[in-house]
Ligand SMILES: Nc1ncnc2c1ncn2[C@@H]1O[C@H](COP(=O)(O)OP(=O)(O)OP(=O)(O)O)[C@@H](O)[C@H]1O
């Protein structure tokens with residue numbers, strides 16, 4: 001009697017405990033159903049269950065999907081072979097982990113990170129598959145947006161680079177036009193001499209007063225002049241060779257290289273160039289491009305002299321060292337740059353000259369060359385007599 005009542009009490013306890021556990025289990029199931037993306041299929045891959053969380057993310061109700069296969073959720077971007085591979089993996093290793101792009105009932109795409117496993121019953125028999133997962137659409141959207149942004153930034157940067165290249169090219173062409181003017185100028189005098197000599201010789205022939213020695217002397221002079229003409233062409237050619245190569249040169253070598261081209265023109269306009277070279281440091285830099293910058297600054301001085309009809313027009317060139325830099329200053333007595341324009345002279349297309357006389361790219365191009373290619377500094381300020389341009393380069 002005692003035993004029976006004891007075992008009855010035990011059974012009651014067991015029952016209570018069982019009810020308690022069932023209640024807890026239901027609670028867990030409810031929690032999982034609400035918050036976790038879960039689906040189950042039978043042995044043939046037909047859906048037997050989806051959680052409420054899966055209903056929410058897919059837009060389908062349980063009723064609409066039970067009995068269907070996962071092909072229902074396939075996004076057109078996800079190839080059919082993706083599922084064939086997935087099933088193959090499941091059949092062989094019994095688990096599958098990965099990311100999948102699905103299509104909601106309303107057509108929108110969403111991404112899931114999934115873990116799929118083989119289900120076994122208590123006797124170890126295969127009973128279909130269950131999958132759990134979470135929605136990673138936000139992460140993927142963020143990745144797509146980042147990629148798009150990166151692409152947009154890259155295309156903008158490329159556009160910008162192209163634009164700068166085009167501007168430099170435009171400025172180079174303008175400078176070449178200028179060069180041709182200077183060549184013409186430098187050729188005029190020797191050509192006139194050749195013409196004069198040849199007409200003397202022609203006259204001698206006509207007058208029949210041909211003297212061998214005199215003839216030879218004149219012919220030699222013509223030869224020398226022709227040689228000079230050819231050298232001038234070489235100078236100009238060397239100047240405009242498109243070498244993006246670095247070289248080594250002192251400020252003196254660079255400045256004299258530019259003056260070789262422009263000084264004859266400056267001299268005919270009675271412009272004096274005074275130079276003091278205090279720094280003889282070798283600069284390892286884009287020498288050809290720097291010579292173009294110096295030429296630009298000289299040309300601007302020449303322009304201001306002729307525009308303002310300056311008397312005793314002079315350009316002072318000075319090279320000097322400042323700490324770990326070597327500098328070149330080019331100053332003129334052309335009256336300077338109006339204060340309100342000082343901040344604009346390096347802007348692209350800024351010019352106070354008539355369209356035919358200036359593109360407004362000279363100083364913009366010069367600043368790009370010095371600061372971006374050569375890692376230096378190009379600045380302008382006014383002095384008592386005119387404008388002063390300073391080029392600072394690292395040694
Ligand atoms: N030495 C100077 N004295 C006074 N003003 C100057 C001097 N150098 C430049 N400027 C001013 O700066 C402007 C811009 O010069 P920049 O060399 O960039 O263009 P530009 O000479 O007008 O045309 P280009 O492209 O043919 O050189 C000039 O139009 C001029 O107003």
Ligand SMILES: [Mg+2]
Nearest residue numbers: 296300362363
């Ligand atoms: Mg200019």
